[in-house]
Amino acid sequence: MAHGSLTVNVPRSLFRGNECAYDPAKQAEFGRMLRSRYPWLTEGSLEVFYRNAQREMLAVKDEETCGRNGSILLERNGDIDGAIKHLRKFLDDDPDDADSWLALGNLLCKAGRTEEGYKAINRARSLF
Numbered sequence: 001m002a003h004g005s006l007t008v009n010v011p012r013s014l015f016r017g018n019e020c021a022y023d024p025a026k027q028a029e030f031g032r033m034l035r036s037r038y039p040w041l042t043e044g045s046l047e048v049f050y051r052n053a054q055r056e057m058l059a060v061k062d063e064e065t066c067g068r069n070g071s072i073l074l075e076r077n078g079d080i081d082g083a084i085k086h087l088r089k090f091l092d093d094d095p096d097d098a099d100s101w102l103a104l105g106n107l108l109c110k111a112g113r114t115e116e117g118y119k120a121i122n123r124a125r126s127l128f
Contacts, residue, residue, distance in 0.1 A: 006038065010053045018072050020057040022050065066090045066097040071107065080111045098127035 014026050031046055041049075062070040067090030074083035087104045091097065101124035108117030 008034065008049075010057070012057070015054070015057050018061075018069050018076075020054050020061060022054070062090075066094050066100040068100055068103050071103060075107065075110075080107055083107050084111065096127055098124045101127065 011026075011030070014022055014030055016023050027050070034046065034049075035041055058069070058073075062068075067087045071083035071086045074080075074086055084104065084107050087100055087107065091100055091104065094100070101120050105117045105120030105122075105124060108114070108120055111117075
């Protein structure tokens with residue numbers, strides 16, 4: 001994670017869940033460590049640093065799951081069509097990801113597009 005000219009390795013253990021929320025105790029400990037090493041960091045700059053680190057972690061997690069993490073978040077926010085588009089984008093790049101085809105099939109069925117959903121689920125089965 002880069003903040004200005006400062007580059008810091010942020011431990012994954014700082015994040016939890018699909019939303020990559022901070023574990024408050026680990027965030028406080030990490031903040032104390034950062035302030036001890038870089039005393040010029042203000043609370044405001046740490047907040048910006050944390051937001052950027054969280055955004056980066058979400059992107060990494062989404063890439064690692066071939067879009068499934070992002071689609072879960074979109075679905076939770078009520079945007080099933082957005083979740084479907086999100087998964088399709090990742091499947092264009094990695095058409096052999098069976099787990100993402102299965103997730104896409106489930107989303108399509110939830111959206112009432114069962115014929116498309118069953119095709120996606122069958123595609124997933126063929127890849128397992």
